[in-house]
Amino acid sequence: MAIFPPQNRLWWKEPLSGIEITWIGVAFVWGLVMFGTMVGWHFVGKQNLSNETYRINPNAFGEKVEAMVERYQVREEGDTGIPVVHPAPGTDIYMLGRLWEWYPVLELEKDQKYRLHLSSMDWQHGFSLQPQNINLQVHPGYEMVLTITPDKSGEYAVVCNEFCGIGHHTMVGKIHVIDNK
Amino acid sequence: MAVDTQAPSRGFIGASYRTCPETGLKVCSQAEALIKVNAVVAVVFLAVGGFFGLMVALTRWPAVHLLPADWFYLLLTAHGADVLLFWVIFFEVAVLYFASAIILNCRLAAPKFAWLAFVLMVVGAVLANVAVLQGESSVMFTSYVPMQAAPHFYLGLIVFAVGTLIAVFCFFGTLVIAKEEGSYEGSVPLVTFGAITAAIIAVFTIASGAIILIPTFLWSIGYISHIDPLMYKVIWWGMGHASQQINVSAQVAIWYAVAAMLLGAKPLSEKVSRMAFLMYILFLQLASAHHLLVEPGVSSEWKIFNTSYALYLAVLGSMIHGMSIPGAMEAAQRRNGFNNGIFEWLRKAPWSNPAFSGTMLSIVIFGFLGGISGVVMGTEQLNLIMHNTLYVPGHFHATVVGGTTLAFMAVSYLLVPLIFRKEIMFKKIAQWQPYVFGAGVAGISLFMMGAGTLGVARRHWDMGFSDAAMSFDYPATAFLMMGLNGIAALCAALGGLMYVLVIVCSVFFGKARTPESIAAFPTLPKTGGAATVTTYGSEAHPKLPGTVVLVSVFFVAFVLYYYVNWKYLSEVWPLS
Amino acid sequence: MSDQNTGSGGAPEERVPAMQRLLDNPFLLLFMGVATPAALYLLWGVMELSQIPLAP
Numbered sequence A: 001m002a003i004f005p006p007q008n009r010l011w012w013k014e015p016l017s018g019i020e021i022t023w024i025g026v027a028f029v030w031g032l033v034m035f036g037t038m039v040g041w042h043f044v045g046k047q048n049l050s051n052e053t054y055r056i057n058p059n060a061f062g063e064k065v066e067a068m069v070e071r072y073q074v075r076e077e078g079d080t081g082i083p084v085v086h087p088a089p090g091t092d093i094y095m096l097g098r099l100w101e102w103y104p105v106l107e108l109e110k111d112q113k114y115r116l117h118l119s120s121m122d123w124q125h126g127f128s129l130q131p132q133n134i135n136l137q138v139h140p141g142y143e144m145v146l147t148i149t150p151d152k153s154g155e156y157a158v159v160c161n162e163f164c165g166i167g168h169h170t171m172v173g174k175i176h177v178i179d180n181k
Numbered sequence B: 001m002a003v004d005t006q007a008p009s010r011g012f013i014g015a016s017y018r019t020c021p022e023t024g025l026k027v028c029s030q031a032e033a034l035i036k037v038n039a040v041v042a043v044v045f046l047a048v049g050g051f052f053g054l055m056v057a058l059t060r061w062p063a064v065h066l067l068p069a070d071w072f073y074l075l076l077t078a079h080g081a082d083v084l085l086f087w088v089i090f091f092e093v094a095v096l097y098f099a100s101a102i103i104l105n106c107r108l109a110a111p112k113f114a115w116l117a118f119v120l121m122v123v124g125a126v127l128a129n130v131a132v133l134q135g136e137s138s139v140m141f142t143s144y145v146p147m148q149a150a151p152h153f154y155l156g157l158i159v160f161a162v163g164t165l166i167a168v169f170c171f172f173g174t175l176v177i178a179k180e181e182g183s184y185e186g187s188v189p190l191v192t193f194g195a196i197t198a199a200i201i202a203v204f205t206i207a208s209g210a211i212i213l214i215p216t217f218l219w220s221i222g223y224i225s226h227i228d229p230l231m232y233k234v235i236w237w238g239m240g241h242a243s244q245q246i247n248v249s250a251q252v253a254i255w256y257a258v259a260a261m262l263l264g265a266k267p268l269s270e271k272v273s274r275m276a277f278l279m280y281i282l283f284l285q286l287a288s289a290h291h292l293l294v295e296p297g298v299s300s301e302w303k304i305f306n307t308s309y310a311l312y313l314a315v316l317g318s319m320i321h322g323m324s325i326p327g328a329m330e331a332a333q334r335r336n337g338f339n340n341g342i343f344e345w346l347r348k349a350p351w352s353n354p355a356f357s358g359t360m361l362s363i364v365i366f367g368f369l370g371g372i373s374g375v376v377m378g379t380e381q382l383n384l385i386m387h388n389t390l391y392v393p394g395h396f397h398a399t400v401v402g403g404t405t406l407a408f409m410a411v412s413y414l415l416v417p418l419i420f421r422k423e424i425m426f427k428k429i430a431q432w433q434p435y436v437f438g439a440g441v442a443g444i445s446l447f448m449m450g451a452g453t454l455g456v457a458r459r460h461w462d463m464g465f466s467d468a469a470m471s472f473d474y475p476a477t478a479f480l481m482m483g484l485n486g487i488a489a490l491c492a493a494l495g496g497l498m499y500v501l502v503i504v505c506s507v508f509f510g511k512a513r514t515p516e517s518i519a520a521f522p523t524l525p526k527t528g529g530a531a532t533v534t535t536y537g538s539e540a541h542p543k544l545p546g547t548v549v550l551v552s553v554f555f556v557a558f559v560l561y562y563y564v565n566w567k568y569l570s571e572v573w574p575l576s
Numbered sequence C: 001m002s003d004q005n006t007g008s009g010g011a012p013e014e015r016v017p018a019m020q021r022l023l024d025n026p027f028l029l030l031f032m033g034v035a036t037p038a039a040l041y042l043l044w045g046v047m048e049l050s051q052i053p054l055a056p
Ligand code: HEM
Pocket: B050, B051, B053, B054, B056, B057, B058, B060, B076, B077, B079, B080, B083, B084, B087, B088, B140, B141, B142, B393, B397, B400, B401, B405, B444, B457, B458, B459, B460, B489, B490, B492, B493, B496
């Protein structure tokens, strides 16, 4: 009876039943397996986050983004006025979040590696790449760097999935992935 | 007027007691009064917060889209705060007083401070609600900086936390008194041990909250110029997630308590169950890292170690409880004579008693939906395909609503006759309530998880992006999910309403329990219940084929679902 | 609050095992339950954040 003190003062010495021992063993081993899966994926899996992060002043990050836009802009996205950039494969690419847009639109080549830098100019934003469903948190003052390899071509949306004020639900960006020319 | 079999008697230091006619426990009148007020206020916040939840869900139903955007974000903030913080914690304070003063047969320590705690908690909760409803604090209850709320929003949370801390100290004080006055022998009962676990986690929770909310408050009134957003998040979740672990501990303690009171269930082994709680005490709180798995700036080592609760030792604890509680029920039922086949003990359990059905549904929803999805989402890499999608609220509505809230509802059906000493009114409604609420909650959990798997963002007013410069279409299934979610939300809200109706009416207008009604409808059944147990402590080694089947099904579901998600992950763009 | 005695009434001759004494001592548990996450989660986490380098 769990609502009364155990009558056997030395309950610690009571032996366990077989089913308990078995279940504890199964659960413990399963825990180790899950832990090992997580560690092992860093060695054999293809989807891992890098640990590369820098502190950065939002304006300094903004300048890096502008530099990329100036160098690689190819057109504007529809009638939105937002530049589309087509950076050289293998280079550093940048995307910034601010109230309430992702800037700029990126055009990437399929199966090429890029070093993607993410940061925010103001509040936190959520980088949610759809329909891939890759989700990353974007902080002001921190520059997160990771290597991405888009392996399917198509048009992808970047939805903001961290609440960022009243325009949050209008914050959508784009990434185009095109087959190599 | 309540009728006692014995007039209230005075203890030797002036505390007054009555003797419970149903359990024979000595009930400290201060503790009793405090349990009542905390529980009543809790239910008020559940009613208010639950209503906000329904409004939110109806807005997320694309065909209904009830509220305008500003009201949606406002009520979502209020919903999170009112149910997750205020409903749950007020009720937990009641549980702490019950598990200490009542179960240990002793007076409550420092009742004046306990009343002060109550007043502070009410003031804090009201202040935070005022701030949110004024409209300048629609920041979600997580209030991530640098987005800023009005100062009295943070102040309200701080005052509430101070009150809670005082209440927790009254709990610890009561333990000391019980020990010194020798009101029990040997070790505390297992349920009290579970409450100790909850209280310990509460101390860590509140400490983390103080470390981060006080500077944030000073920042909001201009004394501090900058709060680092990452630092905020690490420490805030030391509070935000650890507080969920208070819920888990309290709810597991309640599972044991209800199983004991209704079926006479004894833990299979005191040692194993207490070690499982120790795993909670040591490691459960590390899981705060679940919220930082796709964050810049913290290393994979930190993420993996913490998110796995140190090699999944706290999951081990939960899996132990998950076997030990059904096991204890099965053993007790077999002792009570339901010994045919594998599942007679389960079929012939008191399913029409809402305290029992609520507890069982709580165990099932928490374990199968909440527990499995939580471990999956809390896996470092798998979090990438779920973070901040609706999968997250889907998961925690299974834990904190299907698990904790339903367990608290279930135990309310025992508290009303035992502590308020009132008859439960509307017995038929009460009987159906856990099923209606449980079905609705299972629905909203599953449908939100489904929509999240398809990528739909949480805390988002418009999944159609109609005002956005660039557009995106979620798959049609996602819209369907959110429609079904709205329907399930109506069902959950109905179940919540039934609960509030039954409890509020019984407490305020119910007939007092009389010796005759106690004899006719004992809260603790005379046959097959606590009354049949002659010795307390661990169950002698029984055979438990039903439990073996149940945990095997659980384990297979867990393993399959876990690896299905790795498969999903392996299909997205390579990242490194 | 310390728990060295083996229970008030009719103390059994046998000593209470150390693990059980730990589980019977809420304040020791409180200390361990606060210190463990404070060190492994909070301190470790804050240390990592404070070591993030400036952008090149
Ligand atoms: C009638 C019952 C309820 C319904 C229909 C409901 C529905 C919802 C919905 C639709 C969301 C919004 C998801 C989003 O857009 O991000 C939500 C958020 C939430 N709910 Fe509930 N809920 C209910 C009860 C509860 C209860 C009892 C609790 C806690 C004990 C709870 C805790 C939360 C929390 C913490 C959030 C997150 C708020 C945020 O993102 O800031 N809910 N709920």
